[in-house]
Structures are given as C-alpha cells and as structure tokens.
Amino acid sequence: MSIFSRKRSERRSSRRSIRAIERAQEVAERRRREEERRREAAERRRREEERRRAAAAERRRRRSSPKPSVSSKPSASPSASASATATAGATPSATASATQSATPTATASESVTPSATADPTVTAEPTTTAEATATAEPTVTAEPTEQPDPVGGVEPVLHHRFQSQVDFSSDQLEVENPVTEFLQTPAVAVDFDFHSRDLVMDDGAEFEMWSFEDDQYERGFPGPTLRVQEGKVFHATVHPSKGPHTIHWHGMEPDPRNDGVGHTSFEVDGQYTYQMQPEPGRPGDPNYGAAGTYFYHCHVNTPLHVQMGMFGPLVIDPVVHPAYPVSPGARRAFVDGPEYDIDTEALLAPYSLDPRWHEMNHADGLSGEDAGLNRFEPEHFYVLGGELARRPAGKEVVWSLSSLRANVKGGPKKPTLLRTLNANYLPTTLIFTDADGTEARIAELISHDGRPFRDTSVPNVPAPSCRDAGYPLTASRLAYGAAERFDMLLHPPTAGRYYLRVQWEDWVTGALLGTRTIPIDAT
Template sequence: MSPLNIYINEGYLPMVDGSLVYHRGFGDRATRIDDANPALKLSPQVFTAAGPVVPSRTYPLNSPVPPSGRPAPSGPDPAYQRNFLPRRAYWASSFPERTLIAETGSTISILLQNTLSQPHQLRFHGAGPAGADVTSGLVEPGQTRLVELPAPAPGTYLFSDPGNEPVERTLGLYGGLVVIDPADAWRLNTGGPEFERQWLWMCHDVESTWARIASQGQTVNPLTTPAVPRYFTLNGYSGFQALALTTDEEFNKRREEDTLPSGYPRETDVRNFSASPASGAVRTGQLMRTLNAGIVTHQLHFHGNHVWTVRANGNDFPRSNGRVSPAGDVVLQQWEDTVQLQPRERKEAMLPVRRPPESIDAVWNARDEDWKYPMHCHAEPSQTAAGGLYPGGLMADWVLAVGPVREPGLPGTVEDDAHHTFRSQVDFASNQPHEGSPETEFPLRPNVSVELDFFGKDLRFPDGSEHEVWSFENDTSGRQLPGPIVRMAEGDIFQATVKPKKNVHTIHWHGIEPDPRNDGVGHTSFEVNGDYTYQWRPEHPEAGNPNRGSAGTYFYHCHVNTPLHVQMGMFGALVVDPRTDPARPTPAGSRRHSSEGPLYDIATETFLAPYSIDPRWHELNHAAGLSGDDAGLNRFEAKHFFILGGTIPARPKGDRVWAMSAMKANVTGGSKQPTLVRMVNVDYFPTRTRFLDAAGRPVQMAELIGHDGRPFWTTPSPTGPAVHPSTAGQPLLTSIIRSGAAEKFDFLLRPPAPGQYTIAVDFIHWLTGRVQATRTVAVTAA
C-alpha cells in the first residue's frame, strides 16, 4: 500500500469580491507561490479497508451519484400525501475539497512533504486512542515525514497545522476527516441515525492582515496583531459562490453536489430514523456533518426546517437522562434552528427535509416549484465580505424539491430566483429582488393579525447613552426597543402586515418555518418597499409526538442587510402558546409552556434578551456596504451592553428602551406556579448566563424546558410516546447556560428558598473568548 502524498504549499486564492489573498494549504502536488493555480485544497481521497487509496469525491465508491446532489425517492409515500419515500442505502454522497474519507479498518498513511521555508506539521485532532491527537511532529523545510494511524471510530474529525495556534489553520492549513463503516455506510455509526445521504460543512475565517504578514516571510504574532477576519467561508466559498449563483455552471453544479442540500419532502420521525414502510425505502432525513476550522464562534441557522442534533465532538447525545454540562451545554438529542460551533468544534445533526410546518395548506398543495431556504451563520458579521457586500459571507441554501411528477395547471407559490446568476458579489448584493406591494397568496381569515411599521428614532439607554434605533411599532406599542411582542396560539392563522415607509425591509420569523414567500428573505423571495401581509399558521401538536407542535419562544427581525438592520434594533419577541385544552384545564393565573409541558405563572412571565451596541454601526446608512464599499461590518466592537426585556404583562408604554435590572420569581414549593423566563440572544456574540445565590455562589435554579421554539424531549422508544425531561423525572436543572447569537432558551426559575438571587449575563467575544462585560438582574424570590 502506497501512502497518500500531501504537500504543504503556499499561493494566492481569489476571495468572493475578487481580491487575491495569500494562503497556505495541504495540496495533492507541489506548487510554488507564483503558481496561477496553486494546490492548496486537497481533492477528496478514500482510504479503503482493502488498502488502496482511491481518489473520489463520492462515497460509497460504487453507489450511484444523485444528479446535482439531489437523491430521487423510491416513490410517493402512500401514507402521507405529497410526500415521498427516500431510497434506503442507495445514493452516494459528494464531499468538498479538503476532505479525507477513511473506512473503518483502514490505515491512514500519508507522506507529508513541506515545500515551504518554515517548519509545519499535520495533526489529526481527537483521532488517536482515547481521543488523543495524532501528529506528524514538525517537518522541516524541504523534508518529508510519514504519518500513519488506524482509522478512528466512525465520525467527523478536523485535521490542521496547529503551529502558532491558530495562525497556520487560519492561513488555510486545515481539512476534514470523515470515517465511515463500509458495512454500515448510511449510518453515522453503529446504532446511530440512518440517513438518505450526508453532507460535510467546514466553516473557516480568512484574516487578510495575517495573510499579508505571512506572505512577506514574517511570523504572525496573534497577540500583537489581533485577528479581525475579513472573509467567512463554507467549504471554501462565500456569498453568491457558496450559493451556486455564478455564471460558471460547472462550478455551480459542484456546489450543488457537495455543499447545498436538496431532497424531496418526506415524513421523518426523530424517534426512529430507520422506519421502513416498504422494501428499499426508509423514512429518514439527511445527515449534516459540521466542523469549525475557523477562529470565531459560528451559529448555523437553518430556515425552513429545524435540525435534530445527535452528536458533538465525537460524543453521542443520549435520548434520555440528559444533563447540562459544566460549561452550560445541553447534552441531549434536541431540536435546534441555530447550531453553535465554537472553534475546532464538530457536530452532527439530521435535516428532516420535511414540509415546513408553518406553511398554509393551500400554499403547500399548490406548490409546483422547488422551495429554497437559506442556511447562514447568525453571528452576523460573518455574513459580510470585505466589510460589506451582504449577503457575502458564510452561507448556503437547501432545497425542498417539488414532486418528481408535476401536477399540471397549478399556480406557482414563489418567484423562482434560483436560476438567476450573477457576475460578481457586488452584482448579487446590490440586486436583491424588490417588490412594491405583493399580494398574499391564498389569504385566509386570520385569528391573529398585526401591523408592524418601520420607525427610526434616537432613544436613551439605561447607561445614559443615546443611539439612533430602527425598529417596528404598532398602534399601541409606542416607539420601543425591542419591537412589540407578537403572540398567538398553535393552529392560529396569523397575518402580519409590514410597512417599511422608506427604503426596503422584510420580516423574517426566526425559527418559524412557512413557505419561502412568507419567510422574509430577499434572495429566496423579495424585499418589500410598499407593504406586504405575511401569512402562516403555527403547527398543531400531537400527544407524545416530538415532531409536531410549535409552542415556544422565537423572534422576528428584518432580513435586509441583516448585520446592520438587526443591530439597529429591527427585532422583537414572538411567542407561540399552546391552545387551551378543555380536557386539561389549568389553574387560574397559569398557562402551559407547551401542550404537554409544565405550568408557569402568567403574572411573572419574563422576556430577557442580551444585546450590545457598537456606536459606529449606528451612524451608517441603510444600504451600507451593499455596493462594495468597506463599511466595516466585519468588525463589531461593542461599547454598550444591556439586558433588554422585563416582565411581559407589565411592559411599559411609550417611546423607550425596554430593559431590565430586577425581577420577581416565585419560590419553589410556594402556592404559585414557577416563573418562566424566555431568553433570546439578540447579541452577535456568545453569552454565558449564570445563576447565583445571595453569596455569589452558583445555584441550580434554572430548569431548561425549551430551546429554539421546541420543547426538550426524551425519546427512548422508537415507537412509544416522547415525554418532557421533567415528566420523565429527568429535569434539566442548571446554574449556567451557554448561548450563541440568535439562540432561544426557555427556563423555569426554581429558587430553593425565599431571598435574593442574581442572573448574571457574561458577554463573550466571539474570537478571544474573553468576557467583554457582565450585566446582572437582581431576582427577588418570594
């Protein structure tokens, strides 16, 4: 068996705006710095259990490759109208550049050759015995080194050069290792979730200043030259390139095959990803392997479907007996619409590829075109390139395909911009589709309707500073930050009319999943410069079914030039309540969190939203950066930190910033139900929320009951009813919660005794990990 030759090279790569930036990389041939096509990205290779190394973008090696990455189903699902049955263990998956694939039982054998003028190394993180790293050691300039290791357990791994951490990895010396059991090639691991096909997403951040220093043969000192990433990539590409919207059709095809998920709608049950209603068919979704090779914390937000997260850093999440780690992470299989990835972190989740649950029946039934939904990082500076050019950063789309056999005569439900191509990122960023006052398709009589009008106003904040704020108002709210709370019950027909008044805006209902026209994203629908009435319906629950229901906490925000507009204040809370069940009346003054969830006290229900301000951003104009000017939107330098919100029933009126520094909570064992806190991280960086007693000691007084608009569930049985952790006697009690940008957590406060407590929110820098500020809420428990 001959080893795989890998070369450490240098050269220049074009970024999404056309700029050439110096990179280093692992290549499959030796190239010089002045090579017009430097080898800096390994082509995918497969280390087989039989011994040979096979160059292949696809795996399993002898399986058919789905056209444009989209697996055709075995046929319609007879049990679910307008749904299809995925083929079982049939389709190959395509992998991006920088991927190595190893079958279990193989030996990963690499001859590493350093063509550069400084020492380098290759390290496989966590791929050795007991999760240890495996490294080549330093390889001197012009030298070679043989690296061999047995394929580790099935999973996703990062490899990189850890030299001058994190500089060499940031310069481009990174990649992903995917280990697969060839005898169980359509499962994450033995006994793990079965999938239709799989995808690998590698996040990365490009630091141009570090690149310039390194290109001159100098050593980057990350302490004296702090990193400020200027480009943010997914599988090596950004913006219109990552979305396969270039004029190069072959390039677009490869992105569709290896980066942009696509599939036909199906009924997926997260309790059992191996349900097989017919021979050769399985009701399952698609596996998303994600790893962060970058240096900032990323927040992968999926529109259209939540994902079901099953593993982190090689550790399988349990289906029951969940816990909260000492760092504040929930260790339990769970629904998420925003997946946090810290630097060098790896996670796997299942994309169900199901009907968007909030889409109206008439719209769904009339669909005769593909529905396209974004996935993007919600740490919003990462959505820029060269300081602007939104949407030009780390992003992808996924497509819910229309039926293989179209029904004739049905009207379309969304304008299809998928076939538009663009010559440049400037062309794409400055030419999002606009519409004046488009019609609402299939309008119904609403149960809840609201009007949200744009306003701009200088507001005074709790620290005495004044900043221009853009947000939403209605007839009774006053001009406030955040915007009005929008509230309805599961099953309600909801309509909201947006009136931008000037410029263009949209409303995206973050975590709610309607059709693309009502999702409020410009490049997959339109931006509004007149008025538009959004329409959708929160999904009904089913008893014991973790796949149904939408009671929980969400938020809405403008999705035009999003990094700037959300920072300016264009957001508000959105709450979906369970519908009242006459068969299960609730005590006076209380409400259920979800249809089968715990009770809480209505009078003390609280909204809590960490938020910070970079004053420079509040001096920018509506379209800053869209035409290619460097508006500095990759640099978020917060100077003011706040906890927005307060007690929901007692929200004050008038023009103001609604912020909090104190609250009341019901003591455990008292006559009242516990206090519910709905926490939405509207900041761009991570936060850490700590719960302290009067002496400043951690106290486990927060019981986590929901995340990203979904309850937590225990799902030990593939066919039996799911139950909430507290119902199973396994409450998720904690003294700490780690939350990234746009994540939502619902928790009950359970102070053990009357007295004073503190909720302390640490604002953490997305790159350094340092605490920038701490803001506190005094809690009086009685």
C-alpha cells in the same frame, strides 16, 4: 406588456375581454396611485433624511462621557445604485453592475418573468427602489386581495445568476406590494411600520435605533411583543420605509414567501402581509408543536438592520389539550408542558451595541464598499425585556430589564417562566447565583428554539418531557449564542435575593467583553 399571443387573446370570450380591459384600467389607476404615493414617500424620506442627518450632527456634538466616543463615520460611500441591464432571454437573468453614480439608474427588463425594475423617480434614498413590472401573468403586483394562480405566481428566486458578489448584494429582488397567497381570515393580525429614532438606553447613552412599531409601542425598542396561539392563522403586515425591509419569523417555518428573506423570496417596498399558522402540538409527540419563544427581525442587510434594532419578541402559546387543563392564573409552556405563573413570566434578551454601526445608512456595504460590517466591537451591553404582562406601552420606550421576580419552589404559585432570546452577535453565558455569589442551580431548562426537551429513547411510544421522564434539566448556567432561545422555569429554594449575571464574550477569543447583573427577588 402582455406576454400572451394575439391568438390566445382572440380566443378569449368577450366577457373576459371586458374584464381584461377593466383590469387593465384598474392596474393603470393603481399604478398612478402608486406613483403618487412613491413621490410622496420619496419626499418624506428626503425630509426624514435631512432631519436625521441634522440630529446625528447634533448628537455627535453633544455626545460625551458616559456616552462612547463615536468612531468617525464611514467615508462617503458610493450609492447603492444598480444599473440593471437585464436582457430578454429565455433564462431570466438580471445582470447588474455597480456604479459610483449618485443617483440610481436602471433600465427596464424585457424578461418574460417578473423582474425588478428600478424606479427612476426615487432619488432621495441611496438605495435602489424597485417595483415589479406588471405582466399578464400572475405577478407580485396583482391586487393584494385576489387569489393568484399559484402556478407561475412565485418569483423565480435563485434562478437568477450573478456576475459578482456585489451584483448579488446590490440587486436583490424588491417588490412593491407582493401578494399573500391564499389569504385566510386571521385570528391575529398586526400592522408594523418601520421607525427610526434616537432612543435613550438604560445607561443614559443615546443612539439612533431602527425598529418596528405599532399603535401600542410607538417608536420603541425592541419591536412590539407578539403572542399567537398554535393553530391560529397569523398575519403581520409590514410597511417599510427608508428603503426595503422584510420580516423573518425566526424559528417559525412557513413557505418561502412568508419566510421574509430577500434572496429566497423578495424584499418589500410598499407593504406585505406575512401569513402563517403555528403548528399545533400533540402531547408526547416530539414531531409536532410550535409553542415556545421566537423573534422576528428584518432580513435586509441583516448584520446592520438587526444591530440597529429591527427585531422583536414572538411567543407562541400552546393549544389547550383536554388531558392537560390549565389552572387559573397559569399557562402551559407547550401542549403537555409544565404550568407556569402568568404574572411573573418574563423575557430576557441580551443585546450589545457598537456605536459605530449606529451611524450607518440602510444600504451601507451593499455596493461593495468596505463598511466594516465584519468588525463588531460593542461598547454597550444591555439586557432587554421584563415581565411580559407589564411591558410598558407608549412612545419611544426602551424595554429594559432591571430586575426579575420568581416564585419560591414549593409555594402556592406555579413557577416563574423565564424566556430568553439572544438578540446578540456574541456568545453569551447566563449564570444564576445566590445572594453570596455562589452558583445556584435554580433554572430548569424546558425548551430550546421553540421545541421542548423530551425523552425520545423509546420509539413508537409517547415522548415525555425530560422533567416528566424523571430528569429535569437543571442548571446554574446556560451558554448560548446569537439567535438562540431557551425557556426555563425558575425554582429558587427559599425566599430572598438571587442574581442572574449575563456575560458577553468575544466570538474569536472568548474573552469577556461585558457583564450585567440582574437581581432576582424570590417570594
């Protein structure tokens, strides 16, 4: 379909007409390839689903103490089929009514703007898979390597209106291969595939986990560790399967297309390359700089997908400023921040797990059925992470933290940096104690959510870090909740054993739900 009028077409030069024909042929060929790929993908998903169901049945049979008793699976849920009947109006609108049919069905939109059209060939998944319609306007299906005209190239997100919440939930914009606008040459580029595997956690329990994988961390959990320096263009290409996914770069702040949220941009069916450039820090300036600890996660049916494990750590390292050189074996936490010891730098990510949720499917709850996703009742409590320099690679590895090392205060080494990421839905408290269990103020908090703590009391002059301003934020405990990150230096006063106790609390009553204790050996 062309949205251009004949007159406008006739005004085009013959050279452009030839190009248009060639382009149409390219588009047609690409569509054929895409359809073939989708058929193969559908067949692959069908086989995967059969295998998964068989594995789940087997797992249920053999699961016993200490594994949890698994709540019964949600009753056969209606499929997430959206029978879209968008009208051709000046206002792009996609009205959809959820149906109880087993097979997604949809009719094509005649809207003048890009719209999602359900793919009738995909029936294996209980979700609606969609591709963007090709139009003469720059669209999300344009050749990924081309630079689209940004005018009109952005999907009209949130300009749609919906009749009901279930329409909204089940009719997010899905795009096969969205275009990365103004694609740059990246300094760092990674490719992430979706994976789904039964993984054995450090308490011996086994659960179906979903996460991201690359060549180094195959089918592991959490997703691969990413490390990018400020100022460098970063690319991450996601290849979803088992339905659409996105990657949200939590705490990073790119444009909306690269923010990875379905209802403010798009969900990805085929692949998409996220692009961003972490803002460089400036010494003494509290308004600039991205260095710190972040994470990435899927933002589709987020309560379920994140709980299933679709997240991973992201560290942004600072630019090196001439006034703040770095010693051998050390790094700075932010551009004018303290140096820390690379060798013992560690990540600690509290995570709790509700076994009932790990029996669910990709789109559970989206069609309006009560999937119980307001009811998170964790039975297992994990501390993920470890020393960043020593994350074990390989297949089906769960990165679990069992102990920490820390450099003694005043010793020859720079202090240890502990990065903590709350990958949890519950309020959590970290408590440092000495060997006798007495709380020990050995943590110095230096950053929160990727931003340093600074003294900002005097306008128009440099804002030093709190430690440089003379009041390091030392603590024996840290209270924080879902998705927060803190960076802290550890300053054990003497060599020996310390402990870090992690406490999970109920989000309504505050009652203690779980505890883990991690030994810290100070040398």
